[in-house]
Structure formats: C-alpha cells, structure tokens
Amino acid sequence: MTSDMTTDTGQEAADFARRTSTDLLQRVEDRLRSLLAAERDAWAGVDARAAVPIDALSELIASGGKRIRPAFCIAGYLAAGGDPADPGIVAAGAALEMLHLSALVHDDVLDDSSRRRGLPTVHAKYMALHGGRGWQGESRRYGEGVAILVGDLALVYSGELMSEAPRTAVPEWNKLRSEVMIGQYMDVHAAAEFCVEPRLSRLIAKIKSGRYTIHRPLVVGADAAGRNDLAPAFEEYGEAVGEAFQLRDDLLDAFGDSADTGKPTGLDFTQHKMTLLLGWAMQRDEHIHTLITEPGHTPDEVRRRLLDTGVPADVEKHIDGLVERGCKAIADAPVDQVWRSELTRMARRVAYRNA
Incomplete structure (x- = not known):
C-alpha cells in the first residue's frame, strides 16, 4: 500500500509539474502574440507599410516551432x-x-x-514580391534587406521583453546574446575556411546552438528564481544535451526529409558547413571534400559516401553518450526528483525528436 501511494504521489507531482510548464508556455505564446498585435496596431496607424516587418514576425510565430528555449527556461525556473x-x-x-x-x-x-x-523564408518571400511587382533595384538585395531588418526588430523586442523579467536573469541573458552572435560568426568563417577540424566543429555546435538552446535558457530560468547555485549542474547538463540537439540537426540536414523538417535538406553541404559529421567523414574519406566543394555533384552522392564511412552511426553513438552524460548531471542536481525526471525526458526528446 505504501509503495502504491508513493507511486501515485510521484505521478501526481509529475502531472502537476507538466501542467504548470504547459500553462506557462501558453502564457509565453499569448505574450508574444499580444506584443506583436499591439505593435501592429500602433504602426498600421502611422502607415500600412510600416506594419510589414511586424506581420513577418507574426507569421513566423503562427507557423509553429517547438518553443524549446522558453520550455527549458521555464523548466529551470520551476526546478529552482x-x-x-x-x-x-x-x-x-x-x-x-x-x-x-x-x-x-x-x-x-x-x-x-x-x-x-x-x-x-522572409528574404525569399520579399525577394519574390519585389520581382513580381517590378520594383526598382535588385530583388535579392531587397529581400535580404527586409529580412535583416525583420531580424533586428525581433532582437529589439526580445530586449524589451527581457526588461520585464527578474533582474537576476539579465547577466546570463547578456552572455547568451553575445555568445550566439560569436558562434554564428565562427560558423560562417569555418564554412569559408572549410578545414577538417572536428574540435572546432564541436566548439561551434556548443557555442552557436547548444548553449543558446539549452544551457543558457536553463540558467536564465534558475537565476530568475534566485538559484544561481544550480548553474554548474545546468551547465554540465546543458552542454551535453545541447550538443546532442545540434548533432541531431546535422543528421536531419544530411538525411532528413524536408517535408518533416519544414526546410530544405542538404544545406550544410551546399553552404560548406563544417559539422562534426562532415569533419569526421572527411578524416576517413578525402573524396567527400571534393564532392562538396566542386560543382557537378549531387547531395545524394554525398549522402551515399557519408554512409559508406560509417560516421552517421558513430554520430548516433556520440549522441547517446551525450544524453547519458546530461542525464547523469541532472540526476545529481539539487532539485526535486520530479524535475530530474522531467529534464531527463526533455533531454531525450530534443536529442531523438521522438517523444
């Protein structure tokens, strides 16, 4: 009887934690939509064209997305x-x-x-609009110019929103913002240099994606709750699970279906992204470098060659190890058991995308 009661109590606590997280995520969704709706009303009153960048952001919000970063922020906050x-x-x-x-x-x-x-994408949509209406200038420059400004506007709104959060979260937020920009630069540079350096590939994956997706949002949440003592455990967990998340994205880009991912596959090949997948593969097969950098080769050829190296299977094993490391880190964290279990579930979800 005691065992059954303990199990029931644990399940109730888990259900309550998940309901609370879901409710907060819905409130995040509502906050995003209400902010953009208010901004649209204000700017449409000035000139209908002034609302275009806001509409672009609203369309992105409405198109879906996994809301992974707010989910981890909320988890860190509630766990704290x-x-x-x-x-x-x-x-x-x-x-x-x-x-x-x-x-x-x-x-x-x-x-x-x-x-x-x-x-x-935003730049593709407005490039097509420019060309279709026969406007002045280059369609590509117009489309990319609109996208840069839309992205900058989102950055402004993100700062406005964070000004309403607990001040204790701001230092980690500042680290997160600068880190993702530096990581993006390193990604661009590595693609241009295109040298086989798996250590650099892993570093870029951590800085531009892993930390920004999982590690820093968790710490932002914990800091907002006044628990900066959780930073070491969340860092160990977030670094491991964040890298697993990025490696899964790399595999999906190489072997996924665009109908499932919602974006073109093979972009890492065409943009010469030096992912860990490609770095390891080129160490085993130098011909892959030629397939990617010289014209006349198809993504299917690259995929077949990658599979022949056995590297995709090794990346899967590496993901398994990272998930195990992350789950071990959170198992030792000074938080309630219900949140250790929830963060373990979240780790597997982002690493395998199947739960």
Whole structure:
C-alpha cells in the first residue's frame, strides 16, 4: 500500500509539474502574440507599410516551432522553486523565443535557405514580391534587406521583453546574446575556411546552438528564481544535451526529409558547413571534400559516401553518450526528483525528436 501511494504521489507531482510548464508556455505564446498585435496596431496607424516587418514576425510565430528555449527556461525556473504566478518568467520565456526568431531570420539569409517551417523564408518571400511587382533595384538585395531588418526588430523586442523579467536573469541573458552572435560568426568563417577540424566543429555546435538552446535558457530560468547555485549542474547538463540537439540537426540536414523538417535538406553541404559529421567523414574519406566543394555533384552522392564511412552511426553513438552524460548531471542536481525526471525526458526528446 505504501509503495502504491508513493507511486501515485510521484505521478501526481509529475502531472502537476507538466501542467504548470504547459500553462506557462501558453502564457509565453499569448505574450508574444499580444506584443506583436499591439505593435501592429500602433504602426498600421502611422502607415500600412510600416506594419510589414511586424506581420513577418507574426507569421513566423503562427507557423509553429517547438518553443524549446522558453520550455527549458521555464523548466529551470520551476526546478529552482520559482513562483509560476510571477509574470517575469513569462516575459523571460517570450524574450528567448523572440531572440530565436531573430536568429532564424538572419540564419536563413546566411544559409540562403528558401523554406522555414514549410513556408518561404522572409528574404525569399520579399525577394519574390519585389520581382513580381517590378520594383526598382535588385530583388535579392531587397529581400535580404527586409529580412535583416525583420531580424533586428525581433532582437529589439526580445530586449524589451527581457526588461520585464527578474533582474537576476539579465547577466546570463547578456552572455547568451553575445555568445550566439560569436558562434554564428565562427560558423560562417569555418564554412569559408572549410578545414577538417572536428574540435572546432564541436566548439561551434556548443557555442552557436547548444548553449543558446539549452544551457543558457536553463540558467536564465534558475537565476530568475534566485538559484544561481544550480548553474554548474545546468551547465554540465546543458552542454551535453545541447550538443546532442545540434548533432541531431546535422543528421536531419544530411538525411532528413524536408517535408518533416519544414526546410530544405542538404544545406550544410551546399553552404560548406563544417559539422562534426562532415569533419569526421572527411578524416576517413578525402573524396567527400571534393564532392562538396566542386560543382557537378549531387547531395545524394554525398549522402551515399557519408554512409559508406560509417560516421552517421558513430554520430548516433556520440549522441547517446551525450544524453547519458546530461542525464547523469541532472540526476545529481539539487532539485526535486520530479524535475530530474522531467529534464531527463526533455533531454531525450530534443536529442531523438521522438517523444
């Protein structure tokens, strides 16, 4: 009887934690939409054209997305004992998602990607609009110019939202913002240099994606709740799970289906991204470098060659090891067992995308 009661109590606690997280995520969604709706009303009253950048952001919000960064921020906050009624955590989660929108819009320009979440990317949409209406200047420059400004606007809104969050979260937020920009630069530079250096590939994956996706949002949440003592455990967990998240993205880019990912596959090949997958593969097969850098080769040829090296299977094993490391880190964290279990579940979800 005692064992059954303990199990029931544990399940109730887990259900309550998940409901609380879901409720806060919905409030983040509502905050994002209400901010953009208010901004649209204000600017449409000035001139209808002034609302165009806001509409572009609203369309991105409406198109979906996994809301991973606010989810980890909320998890870090609740695991740290934060008050779910405090609107500050909603503002922090919304700030992280708005920053992510900024990064997505700019990243699509950097990668020359035509699709995002199954829809035309911002620069592709406005490039086509310019060409279709016969406006002055170059369509590409117009489309990319609009996208840069839309991304910058999202960055401004993210700062406004974070100003409503607990001040204790701001130092980590500042680290996160600068880190993702530096990581993006390193990614661009590594693609241009295109040298086989797996250590650098792992570093870029951690800085531009892993920390910004999982590690820093968790710490932002914990700091918002006044628990900066959780930073070491969240760093160990976040670094490992964040790298696993990025490696999964690399595998999906190489072998995924664009109907599932909502964006073109093979972009890492065409943009010469030096991912760990490619770095390891080129160490085993120098011909892969030629397949990617010289014209006349198809992505299918690259995929077949990658599979022949056995590296995709090794990357899967590496992901397994990273998830195990992250789960071990959180198992030792000074938080309630319900949150250790929840963060373990979240680690597997982002690493394998199947739960």
